Amino acid sequence: MTTRSNYKAYASTMMNVFSPAQCQELVYAAEEAMWRTGTDFHDKESLEILKKAGCWVDGKRVRIPAHITERALQTCQKHIVLCNSRTGARELFVEGNNAYFGSGPCTPFTRNPFTNERHRATRQSVGWATKVLDALPNIDYAMSLGIVQDVPLLISDRHEFEQQILNTDKPIITVCVDQWGQEDCIKMAEIVAGGEEELRRNPFICLYAEPISPGVHCREAAQKLVMGAKKGLPTIYTPCIMAGGTAPATMAGVMVQGLCESLSGLVLSQCTREGAPFIMGGVYTILDMGSTIFSYGAPELHLLLAGLADVAHYLNIPMFGTAGCTDSCIIDEQAGIEAALSIAMTNMSGANLNHDTGYSEYGTTSNLDLVVIADEILGMARRLTKGIKVDEETLALDVIEKVGPGGRFGEEEHTKKHMEENYVPRLINRAAREIFEKAGGKTLTQVANEKVRDIINYHEPAPLPKDVAAKIREIVENAVGHMPGEDE
Amino acid sequence: MASFEDLSKQVITGNQVKVKEVTQALIDEGSAPLDIINLGLIAGMNIVGSRFKNGEMFVPEVLMAAKSMSAGIEIVKPLIADKDMPSIGKVLLGTVKGDLHDIGKNLVGMMLESGGFTVINMGIDISPEQFIKAVKEHNPDILAMSALLTTTMLHMKDTIELLKEEGLHNKVKVIVGGAPISQDFADEVGADGFAPDAASAVDLCKKLLS
Numbered sequence: 001m002t003t004r005s006n007y008k009a010y011a012s013t014m015m016n017v018f019s020p021a022q023c024q025e026l027v028y029a030a031e032e033a034m035w036r037t038g039t040d041f042h043d044k045e046s047l048e049i050l051k052k053a054g055c056w057v058d059g060k061r062v063r064i065p066a067h068i069t070e071r072a073l074q075t076c077q078k079h080i081v082l083c084n085s086r087t088g089a090r091e092l093f094v095e096g097n098n099a100y101f102g103s104g105p106c107t108p109f110t111r112n113p114f115t116n117e118r119h120r121a122t123r124q125s126v127g128w129a130t131k132v133l134d135a136l137p138n139i140d141y142a143m144s145l146g147i148v149q150d151v152p153l154l155i156s157d158r159h160e161f162e163q164q165i166l167n168t169d170k171p172i173i174t175v176c177v178d179q180w181g182q183e184d185c186i187k188m189a190e191i192v193a194g195g196e197e198e199l200r201r202n203p204f205i206c207l208y209a210e211p212i213s214p215g216v217h218c219r220e221a222a223q224k225l226v227m228g229a230k231k232g233l234p235t236i237y238t239p240c241i242m243a244g245g246t247a248p249a250t251m252a253g254v255m256v257q258g259l260c261e262s263l264s265g266l267v268l269s270q271c272t273r274e275g276a277p278f279i280m281g282g283v284y285t286i287l288d289m290g291s292t293i294f295s296y297g298a299p300e301l302h303l304l305l306a307g308l309a310d311v312a313h314y315l316n317i318p319m320f321g322t323a324g325c326t327d328s329c330i331i332d333e334q335a336g337i338e339a340a341l342s343i344a345m346t347n348m349s350g351a352n353l354n355h356d357t358g359y360s361e362y363g364t365t366s367n368l369d370l371v372v373i374a375d376e377i378l379g380m381a382r383r384l385t386k387g388i389k390v391d392e393e394t395l396a397l398d399v400i401e402k403v404g405p406g407g408r409f410g411e412e413e414h415t416k417k418h419m420e421e422n423y424v425p426r427l428i429n430r431a432a433r434e435i436f437e438k439a440g441g442k443t444l445t446q447v448a449n450e451k452v453r454d455i456i457n458y459h460e461p462a463p464l465p466k467d468v469a470a471k472i473r474e475i476v477e478n479a480v481g482h483m484p485g486e487d488e
Numbered sequence: 489m490a491s492f493e494d495l496s497k498q499v500i501t502g503n504q505v506k507v508k509e510v511t512q513a514l515i516d517e518g519s520a521p522l523d524i525i526n527l528g529l530i531a532g533m534n535i536v537g538s539r540f541k542n543g544e545m546f547v548p549e550v551l552m553a554a555k556s557m558s559a560g561i562e563i564v565k566p567l568i569a570d571k572d573m574p575s576i577g578k579v580l581l582g583t584v585k586g587d588l589h590d591i592g593k594n595l596v597g598m599m600l601e602s603g604g605f606t607v608i609n610m611g612i613d614i615s616p617e618q619f620i621k622a623v624k625e626h627n628p629d630i631l632a633m634s635a636l637l638t639t640t641m642l643h644m645k646d647t648i649e650l651l652k653e654e655g656l657h658n659k660v661k662v663i664v665g666g667a668p669i670s671q672d673f674a675d676e677v678g679a680d681g682f683a684p685d686a687a688s689a690v691d692l693c694k695k696l697l698s
Contacts, residue, residue, distance in 0.1 A: 108638060108667060108670075147638050147668075149638060153639055156638065177637075177639050178639075212588050212589055213591075218588045242591075244547075246591055287547070287591075290543050290547075291685065292547060292592075292685055292687070293685075484587065484637065484639050484640045484643075485585040485586025485587075485613060485643075486585075
């Protein structure tokens with residue numbers, strides 16, 4: 001009937017914030033800032049590595065020549081795969097336009113799904129959160145959704161990792177308090193994988209560090225990057241910057257500031273070990289000028305990160321984004337609006353690995369009801385990006401002709417065959433009013449909360465072999481905390 | 489003729505040039521220096537404070553207003569004896585040891601200055617010993633400590649303990665803040681106060697000194 005010539009005929013949902021020329025301009029501006037202004041590294045080893053590589057080191061200030069940045073962009077590993085911790089199956093292809101979603105780390109507080117009490121995160125709360133993440137089909141990986149605080153705080157990361165690995169076989173992104181914590185968590189992961197080589201071949205953990213904006217790489221962050229590169233494990237580097245606070249008020253200025261910090265981290269990683277897998281992270285948002293919060297629900301967050309996805313695609317490096325979170329202190333209409341907008345937009349932008357699903361209260365309190373709601377939003381968002389296929393079969397002229405005016409499409413084989421392409425909601429309510437009322441007239445949040453409780457009570461994650469769990473316990477029990485600022 | 493109302497208005501709009509002009513005009517016309525500060529400059533800043541609380545003004549505007557108020561005060565200052573300079577109180581401010589995060593702490597500092605406090609901002613990575621030394625040196629009414637990390641917030645307790653050891657804890661009020669800090673935590677470490685954001689930190693300091 002028709003012959004189709006190019007991708008435009010087949011591609012459906014597409015979204016771009018920046019043109020390729022704008023991406024190029026942003027990257028050049030970041031390279032300029034990295035050289036003209038530079039960034040500060042509060043870590044001796046990193047300073048030596050960067051100096052040896054040819055960067056201009058002046059005290060803590062490091063100015064990176066553009067050719068070193070450009071070389072780092074060439075050498076970093078582009079193809080990053082995260083695996084199942086029990087089977088080693090290669091599951092998340094963190095590259096290209098693939099978009100995966102999961103929770104966020106490090107909230108000091110969480111809301112108890114049974115009592116609705118807001119309290120400091122505990123071993124139990126992280127265990128519960130991981131179980132919920134494990135059970136939800138649209139959640140692809142796990143971050144802790146809380147800093148364990150019912151244990152000595154300096155070794156909370158080991159307890160967090162133990163709770164995570166016991167309760168899910170999905171990939172884990174681990175955020176450690178410092179390099180010593182990261183060393184222990186890698187050890188635990190190597191035990192689970194069956195050795196250092198095995199973990200590197202099929203990594204199920206991803207490491208995480210962040211600079212302090214504007215332009216400061218603290219010792220812990222730099223050390224975590226260096227260790228990740230030496231170990232050859234995927235490492236995310238995430239500037240959390242706010243327009244008008246730690247970056248210029250203009251969105252393009254935010255992009256430059258963020259890229260400057262991310263790419264400085266990339267250079268450190270590549271100068272430590274060429275080819276190290278590096279994931280460019282970002283929580284770019286605004287400083288709310290009324291409340292002074294770092295906003296997790298502002299439209300600028302979604303816009304900036306969709307823009308960053310364009311730059312990541314332009315540079316062909318994997319990206320770590322942010323979605324499914326809210327500034328609202330409870331899971332209400334505002335939470336739903338902010339989570340839905342961010343998930344839909346992020347999914348369309350094609351950012352690869354997206355975190356912070358389940359964050360409420362501008363990132364300070366995790367909420368499992370929101371995780372369950374986000375899982376449903378993700379299903380809807382993924383339906384949106386599947387788009388609409390246009391070809392002879394889907395144009396369905398023959399069916400239109402066969403049924404004719406006044407006919408019934410419901411009885412057609414064509415209808416049965418294609419019905420499944422549409423999204424089937426599990427949480428969203430489309431029931432008739434009487435049926436909705438008979439079922440208790442519950443809000444979406446109430447239904448989500450019931451599901452959370454159900455998962456915690458009845459879901460059984462794939463178990464970790466007993467001997468492996470025992471070895472992990474041993475590392476947790478023998479962990480030694482280091483007081484920040486006292487090991488220089 | 490220049491008026492206090494006009495001066496207040498210029499502070500509210502954050503117009504540094506105009507604030508300086510009107511302040512100078514008031515001096516030239518013989519207004520009392522303390523009246524210029526209290527009825528003009530601070531009166532304007534008080535309106536800014538309440539507008540910010542009502543959501544009618546935003547942080548950058550508040551900071552611009554504070555900057556213009558300071559510019560006016562600089563002109564009047566030489567005409568007033570140090571002991572007569574109006575200040576609600578002196579606050580010593582810093583991020584605790586091992587922590588380099590300071591955006592929140594700096595916002596608190598700027599809002600306190602806007603609210604009429606004298607602020608000594610020590611910066612980041614301040615050890616308990618450095619805090620104690622500065623308390624002895626500056627004799628502040630309030631010591632304010634900030635932390636973003638659950639690991640570094642432990643240093644707040646160390647500092648308070650050291651204050652006690654040195655017998656200084658009755659001479660200075662201690663307040664704490666930062667994302668992982670809560671009222672419970674503040675109570676636990678023996679701080680006198682906690683505020684969830686920069687604006688309420690100003691209210692807290694005023695309450696503690698009243």
